[in-house]
Amino acid sequence: MTRILVFANQQGDSLSSGAKEALAFGRRLASSTGGEVRSVTLGPFAEAGAREAIASGASIAYTISNPLLAEYDVELFVNSIHTVFEQSGADILILSFDKIGKDLVGRLATRAGASAITEVVDYTANSDKVSWIRPIYGDKAFGEYSTTRQKVVVGIRQKSQDVNVPVETSKGEIIEVDYAPSEEMIVTKLVVKIQAALSDISLEDARIIISGGRGLGGPEGFTELQVLANLLGGTVGASRAACDAGWVPSNLQVGQTGAVVAPDLYIAVGISGASQHLAGITNAKTVVAINTDPEAPIFKRANIGVVADYKSVIQALTEKLKKVLV
């Protein structure tokens, strides 16, 4: 029987969207392999997270309720998750490959002598043998991987999984793990944290995203995109080129290294469509591309294309939608 442990990270007292995806993946895998899912939650709200994990399919939920784990710290989290991985006897440890997961997967796998596989979107399972499926070469291809070690740490690509609807009546056991992280373990000190965004809606959660790229020619164009985004209840994103040029802060970057998004509507304005950017919008439902270059790669991904200068389109689009929607 496959024993699967899921690290269910929390934002405040509830599970992060990545944690929900990791649990959904774990549960699907368990049903294919005849295994069971366990979870680990850390911090002062670990018990609330554990209950949520049980509602999402965990049969045993480990907790380390130490206040030192209230804020993410790489050393404390690696030590804590590694302790639970060992204690649980699990063969597979699943994490979201979100910004925290990107810190953790390589270190946990190395420490546990396990194989590591990241950006996983799917799997195939035959009896006890699991193969992991992930995009490679900027999403131009898929690779199917086997692992060579007994244990494996798996990082799930963000926004690649449908999450489970929690079942509040699910039964499971909560086990508080006897492990006390200490202050001496902390080596990375937070100096300042800045929540910088042009709007209150995070890119990851936005239903509508209007992104600008190099084709905007400067930072001014983003003001127009923001007006349209406000009207539609969406938010503004950007390509790496626009962020690198310093037109907007780097935390607006959509793409493999920025935000991986899955909105209902993604409007790419003046974005040519580099592979890194396309990899970040894989799960966008409808993509609209507005670009002067009809050969731009973004048109290969877009559902609706507008070949024109954005200046002549965005303002008219905003005016028209204002009449219809307001």
Added chain:
Amino acid sequence: MHIVVCLKQVLDPEITPKYFKIDPDTNRPENSDTDLVLDSFAENALELAIQLRDKVPGATVTALCLGDEESEEVLRRALAFTANAAVRVWDEEWENLDGQAVGHILAQTITSLGGAQLVLTGYQASDIEEGLVGPVMAEELGIPCVTLVSELEVEENSAKATVEVEGGYAVVSVPTPAVFTIISSETNVPRLPKVKDIRLARSKPINLLESEDLNLDRECCQPGVKLERAYLLNREVACEVLPGDDGAELASELADRLLALKIL
């Protein structure tokens, strides 16, 4: 202060998808007609390493690359960026290494070079995109790792890094030595090397290290994952290009389409 920057040669990621093919025998891309380039985040790391070196008197940058002879191109590029030394590590027996094995070998190479106060590497290479090498090196070397770093300032025994975190960014302080995985930002856009430096780089030595020069763990040099099958993915969708060239008319048509699709 010794700064090591780890570089990787990759297939040009911006190859047009229709020219991208997988060889079914090797599961690798057929790259006979395609350029090999220095990975883009590795190039950001290189630029940052050179900038830091120039701020600290007496600091040196060693560019390090695991790869065959062909990968010396990226080390020449690093020398043209004015890196002080270039090291290539390779063994003919190595094949299909994964990020963990590469992390182990690079960590042992850095140890054999006498260690480094700062180890910089791209956050993720644009070919296999594992994002493992930095954290694995740190774990192997027993030093901290800061991932997704856009800016870096060094002090005597510590460094301040600007990093991406959920919902924004943060500045963190870590004691050095430490590993940093670098993303692109407006402050680390790669320079255009001077013609004089490109010419000088051609004649500078590249130090070759082989497995016998390093204290490697055979088990850790074995990949933990094996690519069994690779296949192309056709993500192209049939894009409906709206007819016409009048911006206002196109905007009106687009609005109608989005409303008809009930997206808005």
